Each structure stands twice: as structure tokens, then as C-alpha cells.
Amino acid sequence: MTRTVAILGGGIGGLSAAHELAERGFDVTVYERNDRFGGKARSFPGPADGDAHLPAEHGFRFFPGFYRHVTDTMSRIPVDGGTVVDRLTTTDELLQAVTDGDDRLMRVEAPRSVREWRERIQTVFGSDVPRDEAAFFANRLLTLLSSSERRWREEYEHRSWWEFIRAEEMSQAYQTYLGYGITQSLVAMRPQVSSTRTIGRIYLQMLRGLFDPELPADRLLDGPTNEAWIDPWVDHLRRRGVDLVPNAAVTAVDADGERVTGATVRHDGPDGDAERVEADHYVLAVPAPAVDDLLTPELERAAPSLSGVRNLDHGWMNGVQFYLREDVAPVRGHGVFYDSPWALTAVSQRQFWERYDWNALAETEGVLSVIVSEWDEPGIVYGKPARECTREEIVTEVWEQLRAHLGTDLLNESTLVASQLDPAVGFDEETGTVTNDAELLINTVGSLEHRPEAATECPNLYLAADYVRTETDLASMECANEAARRAVNALLDDLGHPSKRCEVWPFEWPAVFAPLRRQDDLGQRLGLTHPGEGASSLWSAYRDVVRP
Ligand SMILES: Cc1cc2nc3c(=O)[nH]c(=O)nc-3n(C[C@H](O)[C@H](O)[C@H](O)COP(=O)(O)OP(=O)(O)OC[C@H]3O[C@@H](n4cnc5c(N)ncnc54)[C@H](O)[C@@H]3O)c2cc1C
Known part of the structure; x- marks a missing residue:
């Protein structure tokens, strides 16, 4: 008899679980609150330009070279005689922009000569960072590379990145490039509160991409996310028999204290009604705040680890797209605007979006897609943090912060056709504050213990979303996909199902450190x-003597 699975939530986690289960012959239904699938990764129609709608997203998507899970799934979605993974294009450059000095344009392919290695190290560490501080930082990275898994879990999970790299005592350049650097700009995590375990692991994996000739540093899709990836994925899943139900919000997950007994789904639209859903197994694939909303005492008794979601912290990371009359492409890759108060990063999309039909647009020739990762610092125009600005003020402020870096000649008002702020950002007229419907989990110090495993204590409930404990350990599409694989494997194990388990890969570490890691494991036990x-x-002694 075919077993039924209800997947609650149709983001990357939910779709990935559906994919794996459908391949193994399960009868799968996905219930998604929105009219489109893809969750935070989805793209959607933006403002009109002539007869067409401009492409909009929560924020641009990047796929660092170390991603394996989500890209493996993409390689199993057939499209145009190939697969979706063929639609990833590699970036060539990274722009590190500052307003009070020279911008740095870094090539991101692996260095091939000693000179290139030296230049790469200098750029990565920031050439303004004093040499002794850079040496100290390099030493910290070596410490991490030679640390045992146990030390990562028991020690680095409980120390902030800021404290671990001793940023407080260092120069402004050290704090900017090595303290904040990728940490805040690319993954919206404040280094003062984020765990060394999470940031250190991601930092080292990102570095691998910048030095390892086998890995691309970074990849982007060749079109808006839904067009290039999610829509072909949804089509593929439907062909495989998955029932994908949009506009269907889960309003309750019923449990009897031991098992999930059903769920209630409310369908949108004029004929919208509530439906009682029952299945053999349930995969909960909604974000952590939505899990919190669905928790009842009975569900909590059935799966006590779910209550940990209440202790998780979330940050804001939302995008603004600027649609331009003339394409502006200052870099073939990411631009990181280091000293922008709102921690901006940007990608100029046209150079990568080869599959997009630009001719369908009346005026727009380029899209500058920007992500705002700092919402609590005052801006340069209104002197207010983004959380206190109206939608219009946020857009103006982001535009001006970009212009402060890229110049008013490159970005002038006459080139601007339209703009779009992530619709997840709302404005509460009563309180006069900004709201956010798409907050992003941040792995604060010690948060690992609050994050549940994909297999819950409840025998028919599994979790497939980016807050679940994974090797990836960073709220990302990679993490959501890995969580889904773990959820499906747990379900198969519980059933004693004969089908092949989903592949789950650990991070790769340079082999040369393996003996040191083993030695450290022993050391820590002792x-x-x-x-x-x-x-x-x-360093403390050196600092007191040489740099009093
Ligand atoms: C601006 C921004 C940029 C990002 N850039 C990147 C990037 O470049 N690379 C990367 O790897 N990651 C990136 N991320 C992170 C990544 O998008 C997320 O971690 C990932 O998409 C999470 O997937 P998920 O399936 O766990 O959750 P979600 O994407 O949140 O999906 C959950 C789904 O559940 C649905 N849902 C919620 N409540 C209900 C309900 N009651 N009933 C039914 N459905 C419900 C939601 O509508 C949603 O579709 C970015 C995030 C943001 C916000």
C-alpha cells in the first residue's frame, strides 16, 4: 500500500522533501500558504514595465562553491534537455567597496602563482589590516582548522565570533573586514552575538572557494529564481505525481500527545474553506516562527524538541531591486559595501540573467538587486534605522547609500525606472514601525541546543526547514535541503523502507589537518x-608590550 505524506510548507525544505519522497514512491501532497512555491527563495512579479511585470525577489540568491545538497537536487530536475544545475553561472569577481578609500576588485578564480596567492591573501584579509593583526587572525583560522568536531560543538558553539577573533581590541580595518566582513553582509549575522561554530565553519568553507581550484567561489542562477529553478522544479514534481496545493495555509497541527492526528488547512479565495488533512506521515516545512504559532500542548508533548524554536533568534535581511534604464555592472559578481551603515550587498543581474527576456520590458535594461542586512543603524539621509523608516524612506536611503559608493554619475535619478522593496517588509501605521514577514534565523551563541533534529520524538512527524540541526548549520537553501534529506532518511528508517537513503555530505576539510584534529580530540578529552x-x-602579552 502506498503511504501518504503531507508536507506543510512549500519552500526549499518542503519541495526538497517532496522530491526525495516522490522518487521513492510515496504519495505526497504539499500545502503552501502563498500563491507561489519557493518560500524565501521565490521570485515574483514586481512593478509593471509596459505589458510585462519586472522580476522581483526577496533578495538575490547565491550558491557558494561548497554547497552540495541543494545543487545535487538541482541536478535531478530535468529542463531543456539538461538539468537546472546547468543554469548556475559562476561569478568572476568580488567588489569590496568603501567610501573613504580605494575599492578593491578581487578576481575569485583560484590563484595559480605565488604572486596570485599573496595578492589573494592580502585582499581577503584586507590590505588595510595591520600585519600583526592579520597574522593573529590567520592563527585563529589555523586553530579552527585543527580543532576536533567535539571542540567545535562544546566550545566554539558557546563563544561569539567577535570574542574569538578578539575584534574589540583590534583596528577599525580588522573589525570591518574580518569581524563584520562576510558575516554580516552575506549572512546577516552580527559577529558579536553569532557563534564561532557557525561563522568559523562558513568562513572557512567560503575561503575554500577562493583558493581551491576544484571549487567555484560562487554561483548565481541565469534568470529570476522561479523562472530558472522553482517553476521547472514544481513542473517536475507534478509530473512525478506530487500534489502541490498553493494558497493553502496550515492553521492547526493536531496531536494526541503522542502522534500527529491531522492538520487543518485553510484555502484562500472566494470559495476558501477549511480542509481536514490526514496522512500517514507529516513533514513540517514552515519557518521557526510559524512552528511556534502552530505549537499546542499536545503537539509539544508529542515532540518536546519543537519547543526549542521559541528560543531562536531571527535577523532581518531583505532586498530592494532598482530597475534601470541603462544597465550598470560595476562588478561581475557580488559587491559588498563594507562601510554602508545598512550593510548593503548587491548584484547587477543582467550580466547573469541570460535566459531572461529583456525585450519584453518597455524601459528597463538592467536590475540592481540589493540586500539590506543591518536594520538598526541610522542611515545617511534620514538619520534613522531602517526599522523606523517608511517603505519609501528605505528605498531612498538604500539608493543614496549605493550612490555614496558607486558615484552619482553611474546611478542618477534619470536612469531609475522603478524600484521594489521586498513585500515581506510591511509598515504598521499604528506603531509607526516596520514589520517583517520573512525573518531569517541567526545562529546565536549557544543556539544549537534549541534547534531540533529533523527526526522528532513524535513517530510520524519530521522537520524540513533551515532551523533544523544540520552539518550546514546556517539558515540557507543548502541547510533547508539538507534538513529535508535528513527528514526523509528518518522516515525511511522508521518504516524500515528498503529504498536507498538520501545522500548527506559532511563539510570537507583539508586532509592535512586530519591528524591535528584527531590529536585535539584526544587533548580535549583530557x-x-x-x-x-x-x-x-x-597576543595579550605582545599587545601589552609592543602596542601598549
Ligand atoms: C533576502 C534573503 C536572501 C537570501 N539569500 C540566500 C542565498 O543567497 N543563498 C542561500 O543559500 N540562502 C539565502 N537565504 C536564506 C534562504 O532563502 C532560506 O534559508 C531558505 O530559503 C529557507 O527555506 P525553508 O524551506 O526552510 O523556509 P522558507 O523559505 O521560509 O519556506 C517555508 C514555506 O512555508 C510556508 N508557510 C509558512 N507558514 C505556513 C503555513 N501556516 N501554512 C502553509 N505554508 C506556510 C511559507 O510561505 C514558505 O513558502 C536568503 C534569505 C533571505 C531572506
Whole structure:
């Protein structure tokens, strides 16, 4: 008898679980609150330009070279005689822009000569960072690389990145490039509160992409996300028999204290009514705040680990798209605007969106897609943080912060056709504050213990979303996909199902550190500190003597 699975939520986690289950012969239905699938990764129609609608997204999507899970799934979505993974294009450059100095344009392909290696290290570490501080930072990275898994979990999970790299005592350049750097700009995590475990692991994996000739540093899709990826995926899943139901919000997950007994789904539209859904298994694939809304005492008794979601922190990371009469492409890759108060990053999309039909648009020739990762610092126009601005003020402020970096010649008012702020950002007239319907999980110090496993204590409930414990350990499409694989594997194990388990890969670490990691494991069992901490103590002495 075919077993039924109800997947609640149709983001990357939900669709990935549907994909794996459908391939293994399950009868799958996905219920999604929105009219489109893809969750935070989805794109949607923006403002009109002639007869067409401009392409809009929560924010641009990037796929760092170390991603394996989500790209593996993409390689199993057939499209145009190939697969969706063929639609990823590699970036060539990274722009590190500052207003009070020279911008740095870094090539991102792996260095091939000693000179290129030296230049790459200098650019990565920021050439303004004093040499002694850069050496200290390099030492910290070596400490991480040679630390055992256990130390990562038991020690680095409980230390902030800011404290681990001793950013407080360092120069402004050190704080900007190595403290905030990718941390805040690319993954919206404040280094002062985010765990060394999460940031250190992602930092080292990103670095791999910048030095390893086998890996691309970064990839982007060759069109808006739904057009290039999600729509072909949904078509593929439907062909495989998955029932994908949009405009269907889950309003209750019923449990009897031991098992999930059903769910209530409210359908949108004039004939919208409530439907009682029952299945053999349930995969909960909604974000952590939505899990919190659905928690009842009975559900919590059935799956106590779910209550951990109440202790998780979320940050804001939302996009603004500027539609331009003339294409502006200052870099073939990401631009990181280091000293913009709102921690802006941007991608000029046209150079990558080869499959997009630009001719269908009346005026627009280019899209500058910007992400705002800092919502609590005052801006340069209104002197207010983004959280206190209206939608119009946010758009103006972002435009001006970009212009402060890229110049008013490149970005002048006459080139602007339209703009679009992420619709997840709302404005509460009563309180005069901004709301956000698409907050992003941030892995704060010690948060790992609150994050549930994909397999819950409840025998018919599994979790497939970016807050679940995974090797990836960062709220991302990769994490959501890995969580889905773990959820499906747990379900198969519970059934003793004969089908092949989904592949789940650990991060790759340079083999040369393996003996040191093993040695550190032993050292930690014996209660010893990592030898790298000696260098940290030496730094204190050095700082007091050489740089009093
Ligand atoms: C601006 C921005 C840029 C990002 N850029 C990147 C990037 O470049 N690379 C990367 O890897 N990651 C990126 N991320 C993170 C990534 O998008 C998310 O971590 C990932 O998409 C989460 O997938 P998910 O399936 O866990 O959750 P979601 O995407 O939140 O999907 C959950 C789904 O559940 C639905 N849902 C919620 N409540 C209900 C309900 N009651 N009933 C039914 N359905 C419900 C939602 O509508 C949604 O479709 C970015 C995030 C943001 C906000």
C-alpha cells in the first residue's frame, strides 16, 4: 500500500522533501500558504514595465562553491534537455567597496602563482589590516582548522565570533573586514552575538572557494529564481505525481500527545474553506516562527524538541531591486559595501540573467538587486534605522547609500525606472514601525541546543526547514535541503523502507589537518585547551608590550 505524506510548507525544505519522497514512491501532497512555491527563495512579479511585470525577489540568491545538497537536487530536475544545475553561472569577481578609500576588485578564480596567492591573501584579509593583526587572525583560522568536531560543538558553539577573533581590541580595518566582513553582509549575522561554530565553519568553507581550484567561489542562477529553478522544479514534481496545493495555509497541527492526528488547512479565495488533512506521515516545512504559532500542548508533548524554536533568534535581511534604464555592472559578481551603515550587498543581474527576456520590458535594461542586512543603524539621509523608516524612506536611503559608493554619475535619478522593496517588509501605521514577514534565523551563541533534529520524538512527524540541526548549520537553501534529506532518511528508517537513503555530505576539510584534529580530540578529552589558545595568550602579552 502506498503511504501518504503531507508536507506543510512549500519552500526549499518542503519541495526538497517532496522530491526525495516522490522518487521513492510515496504519495505526497504539499500545502503552501502563498500563491507561489519557493518560500524565501521565490521570485515574483514586481512593478509593471509596459505589458510585462519586472522580476522581483526577496533578495538575490547565491550558491557558494561548497554547497552540495541543494545543487545535487538541482541536478535531478530535468529542463531543456539538461538539468537546472546547468543554469548556475559562476561569478568572476568580488567588489569590496568603501567610501573613504580605494575599492578593491578581487578576481575569485583560484590563484595559480605565488604572486596570485599573496595578492589573494592580502585582499581577503584586507590590505588595510595591520600585519600583526592579520597574522593573529590567520592563527585563529589555523586553530579552527585543527580543532576536533567535539571542540567545535562544546566550545566554539558557546563563544561569539567577535570574542574569538578578539575584534574589540583590534583596528577599525580588522573589525570591518574580518569581524563584520562576510558575516554580516552575506549572512546577516552580527559577529558579536553569532557563534564561532557557525561563522568559523562558513568562513572557512567560503575561503575554500577562493583558493581551491576544484571549487567555484560562487554561483548565481541565469534568470529570476522561479523562472530558472522553482517553476521547472514544481513542473517536475507534478509530473512525478506530487500534489502541490498553493494558497493553502496550515492553521492547526493536531496531536494526541503522542502522534500527529491531522492538520487543518485553510484555502484562500472566494470559495476558501477549511480542509481536514490526514496522512500517514507529516513533514513540517514552515519557518521557526510559524512552528511556534502552530505549537499546542499536545503537539509539544508529542515532540518536546519543537519547543526549542521559541528560543531562536531571527535577523532581518531583505532586498530592494532598482530597475534601470541603462544597465550598470560595476562588478561581475557580488559587491559588498563594507562601510554602508545598512550593510548593503548587491548584484547587477543582467550580466547573469541570460535566459531572461529583456525585450519584453518597455524601459528597463538592467536590475540592481540589493540586500539590506543591518536594520538598526541610522542611515545617511534620514538619520534613522531602517526599522523606523517608511517603505519609501528605505528605498531612498538604500539608493543614496549605493550612490555614496558607486558615484552619482553611474546611478542618477534619470536612469531609475522603478524600484521594489521586498513585500515581506510591511509598515504598521499604528506603531509607526516596520514589520517583517520573512525573518531569517541567526545562529546565536549557544543556539544549537534549541534547534531540533529533523527526526522528532513524535513517530510520524519530521522537520524540513533551515532551523533544523544540520552539518550546514546556517539558515540557507543548502541547510533547508539538507534538513529535508535528513527528514526523509528518518522516515525511511522508521518504516524500515528498503529504498536507498538520501545522500548527506559532511563539510570537507583539508586532509592535512586530519591528524591535528584527531590529536585535539584526544587533548580535549583530557581537558587540555587547544594549543592555538597559547597564541591568543601570547597576543595579550605582545599587545601589552609592543602596542601598549
Ligand atoms: C533576502 C534573503 C536572501 C537570501 N539569500 C540566500 C542565498 O543567497 N543563498 C542561500 O543559500 N540562502 C539565502 N537565504 C536564506 C534562504 O532563502 C532560506 O534559508 C531558505 O530559503 C529557507 O527555506 P525553508 O524551506 O526552510 O523556509 P522558507 O523559505 O521560509 O519556506 C517555508 C514555506 O512555508 C510556508 N508557510 C509558512 N507558514 C505556513 C503555513 N501556516 N501554512 C502553509 N505554508 C506556510 C511559507 O510561505 C514558505 O513558502 C536568503 C534569505 C533571505 C531572506
